[in-house]
Amino acid sequence: MRILCLVPARGGSKGVPRKNLRVVAGRPLIAWTIEQALAARPSMDVVVSTDDDEIARVAEEAGALVPFRRPAELAQDDTPTEPVVRHAIEAARAADAAPDAVMLLQATSPVRLPGTLSRAIAQLEATGVDSLVGVVPQAPFIWTDGPEPSAAYDVTARPRRQDLTPQTLRYRETGSLYLTRPWVYDELDNRIGGRAGLFVMDEVEGVDVDTELDLAVAEQQLLSLHQPTTTGTPA
Template identity: 45%
Template sequence: MKYLTIIPARGGSKGVPYKNIKMINGKPLICWSIEQSLACELIDRTVVSTDSEEIAAIVEKSGAEIPFLRPAYLAEDETPTEPVLIHVLDELYKKEHYRPDAVILLQPTSPVRRKNRLYEAIKLFEDQNADSLVSVCENHHFFWKNHQAPLPLYNYKARPRRQEIKEEERWYRENGSIYITKLSTLTSGQNRLGGKIAMFVMDEDESYEIDSAIDFKMAEILLKEHEHDYR
């Protein structure tokens, strides 16, 4: 199959200004995802979608492609990711008649991925003959909802111990790191997930999504302490 990686990186950011190009462990944040994609032999192309000339200049030096800038109406705070993916696909087809078999969505805010994770995710996707794939990490937390009328989402009278939870009863958290979607599934459903969904389990330390300054600091600590695992 022919895989196209798309990395969305708009210029605006409320939590951490210009976080996509903020330096983290010696390089701009977005470059971690770019380098991981370029290092995977199964990926055909790596394209970054951005509305920012500044981000585009950094990306061009990293080896990824910036075939066009994203229009402003697709770079607003409320813009979903899927229309951005479709825009890239439509433009590549218009300009080059290029069509991948599947799209890999890598969010630059998830830089902590171990070596070969993309290769492993693609192999799982193919082995399960899936239509889409979502990366997750096992969840060991006990959740509640509605703080005004507290409602537990587990049986607190028989609090489970981690080692006693059966495999089929374990919870997993979508970690935002890797998504793979067949082109037909993405275009027909306008959603990164659909059809037969494969679940790719990653470690908890790979599952930091950078939305705040604290998240940024935690991710940088991991990248520094285990740098050889993530390059």
């Protein structure tokens, strides 16, 4: 199975300027995701889609392919991710490297445990689903606000945390990882479609960098996971 692993990295970020290049736990933020992708098994075509020359240089130094520059119309503040992925799929097909699956990794979610990406590939192959969405488990004590607030659990039979099961838990989409058959992008213009499956990740892998505080949290998690050195990042 040929897998296109795409890491989108736009140059213009507003909340944390140039965040893909910020040094976190000893290396540029984007380098963590690239190194994790390169270490996954089976190996993937690890491609960075960017409009930015400096990001392209750092990505290539980390070992990723940067075979094109993303067009300006696909690098706007309001550009959805799906057209960016379709652009990369079309480029791969034109280069005679058509993928059987596309792994979408967000560089802004740099914390992934050893074996996570390889486990996702194995789950896609074993289950035969059309798309996997990375999630982290959380307790079901969630409410929806409104004129009559409603709970996502039975308030008359509140479960104890230790009694929660995979079926009674809720799952939060992390934005970190999606693994999808190309036809889903072709026909549905979506990263999730067809028969979807949940790819359950560890709670620590739910970090998403949008603020300076998020960067600090990600750094602490990465330093903790990669002590005593940060010289390697397994998949």
